[in-house]
Amino acid sequence: MEDQSRRKFLQNAGMASLASVTGAAAGPERTKELFIHHVFFYLKEPNNAQHEAQLLEGLYKLAKIPEIQYVHIGKPAVTNRPDLVKDYTVSWMCFFKNIIEEEIYQTHPIHVDFMRDYAHLWEKMVVYDSIGPKNVG
Template structure:
């Protein structure tokens, strides 16, 4: 599991476990403190999330070529963290959209790092070589805080 996914899984599990333990042992007046689990390398920054819908005629070989192209984006020096994969087959809910083929999540130190990425030769080459495969691309950028 990726570190960010581990945190997203561990924190709620830890909270529920501690809540259960405290309600089961109410006669005990011991105070239980919840430690905040934080990745020591985590700093505020910018998250750049890109959702890709590929054209219907993209075959397996072309999809593999796309995946290889995406993996090269990790080589842009301002990319602090890199996550990439297909849509998860989670249950359908009113707020869930897993109609995309792939998601790319990049973590930058700041907006300036993102801006360097946008004009970096590796990114420009990726767009030039791969954009014919895109049916749709949707980007969401957000700033992180502690």
């Protein structure tokens, strides 16, 4: 499938799945819980400053997706505890009002472009998604 038609297919598929969760099908649990999407990127060449800069460039583009409420881009902190995992290169954490907003993000053209244009840089990525009440404490 050529890139343009594949992209159009992914966008249409995303909009179709989004349509299936809107309105009554969305349910209160899909609209009221804060959604956090946290991704850890492991670059193929972790010491390659140019590749890291390219990934950061892509993440800053990704941060422009309007459904994102808050973004944090980070690197492993210089703290030393035996329980810390510090083997990743860059982390990406973003907050959404709810899972529906995150599903819109997943099929947004900027996200589709990000995956196409920057995936060659990492050997793996680990994703943690979590939900919870908007107000705790």
